[in-house]
Amino acid sequence: MQEEAASLVAAYAGDKQTDIREREQEVVDAWKNLQELVGVRKSNLFDALDLYRFFAMVLDLTMWMDDILQIGRASCRERV
Numbered sequence: 280m281q282e283e284a285a286s287l288v289a290a291y292a293g294d295k296q297t298d299i300r301e302r303e304q305e306v307v308d309a310w311k312n313l314q315e316l317v318g319v320r321k322s323n324l325f326d327a328l329d330l331y332r333f334f335a336m337v338l339d340l341t342m343w344m345d346d347i348l349q350i351g352r353a354s355c356r357e358r359v
Contacts, residue, residue: 280306 284303291299 281303284299287299
């Protein structure tokens with residue numbers, strides 16, 4: 280994009296060059312802003328992934344504890 284803008288600046292003179300450079304800068308600024316937003320979104324997605332992995336681990340451990348408690352209750356009933 281910047282190469283195309285440079286060739287346009289070379290082809291036009293005066294006010295058109297200024298307009299082309301201003302538009303180029305607007306596009307470059309918008310691109311940088313978009314890249315920053317993508318970085319933030321990526322970070323948020325990794326945070327969400329970590330959260331869901333944590334919830335899955337908690338669920339697995341809760342189910343394991345329930346199994347252990349059921350085994351303990353069953354063995355207590357057998358002794359009684």
